[in-house]
């Protein structure tokens with residue numbers, strides 16, 4: 001099974017609602033699909049959504065990074081899998097979403113070459129997973145209405161986007177908590193919006209009112225490691241690192257410092273599946289559980305995340321793989337079923353992606 005070509009295409013998809021965090025507002029999904037073709041007709045699908053404010057990438061930079069790696073991959077056999085992964089990672093630093101998109105397509109092909117679903121190749125099982133749903137940051141009434149809608153659709157965990165204004169954030173959390181049944185788990189994501197002091201004041205404030213969220217995600221700037229430690233020593237709410245952890249080195253530092261309670265693994269930050277698996281193992285060695293998350297991205301890369309969740313189900317105990325549910329429609333044909341909070345893996349080979357509809361090839 002020899003790689004004969006690599007093509008990239010734009011995937012554009014409308015959102016049900018604008019996606020708003022303290023870092024950015026997005027009105028429609030635009031990401032990059034990678035299609036690796038082999039001489040026997042096999043196709044591997046990959047995908048990645050550039051998130052300039054988090055990974056520093058754009059569609060243009062992803063295309064350039066993939067073009068750089070292409071000559072090292074085309075003409076090689078899928079059976080040389082480890083060498084292929086090595087090429088993805090060794091010719092350029094950073095560019096983690098581009099690397100992830102390529103890796104996902106390579107893993108899809110490798111699993112197909114073994115006639116296995118990807119989760120089986122990775123040691124996982126066919127399972128149904130539960131994801132949360134993200135509630136975009138906005139006015140309190142709108143956020144409450146969105147939360148109630150999500151609960152009526154069966155979501156048990158809601159990820160509340162905050163972080164633009166600590167005072168307003170307290171009001172949002174209190175109002176949302178009051179509006180919901182206690183059984184609904186609240187995950188708070190400030191996307192780096194607060195200082196360490198503000199985080200402690202705010203979290204202690206809601207804790208005094210009896211509100212303990214499932215976790216607070218990335219309250220402070222990505223590089224504010226001391227800030228994370230400062231917060232962890234002063235609040236009861238568990239602390240989850242997102243933008244602070246891309247690599248194993250990032251994670252090891254935070255885990256050794258005991259500065260966090262949970263790790264958010266995203267393929268777009270780790271540079272794909274291989275490092276995501278290693279990050280789950282490293283966290284497990286430290287006795288720390290993980291969430292697998294996603295950017296605002298499409299069904300191919302989110303599906304890759306579900307396979308990783310299956311492979312590391314002992315340590316990946318939480319899913320934030322809601323990006324497919326945030327889309328109003330998309331052109332990807334997949335046998336992995338997305339039904340609101342429920343995501344069900346299938347028996348199909350590789351990722352379980354059959355086609356990508358009409359895409360704009362670049």
Ligand SMILES: C[C@H](N)C(=O)N[C@H](CCC(=O)O)C(=O)O
Nearest residue numbers: 051134293294295296320322323
């Ligand atoms: C979509 C997912 N639930 C999510 O909230 N991801 C964000 C970043 C998404 C983006 O800006 O594309 C996060 O966890 O910070």
Ligand SMILES: [Mg+2]
Nearest residue numbers: 189217218242
């Ligand atoms: Mg986050």
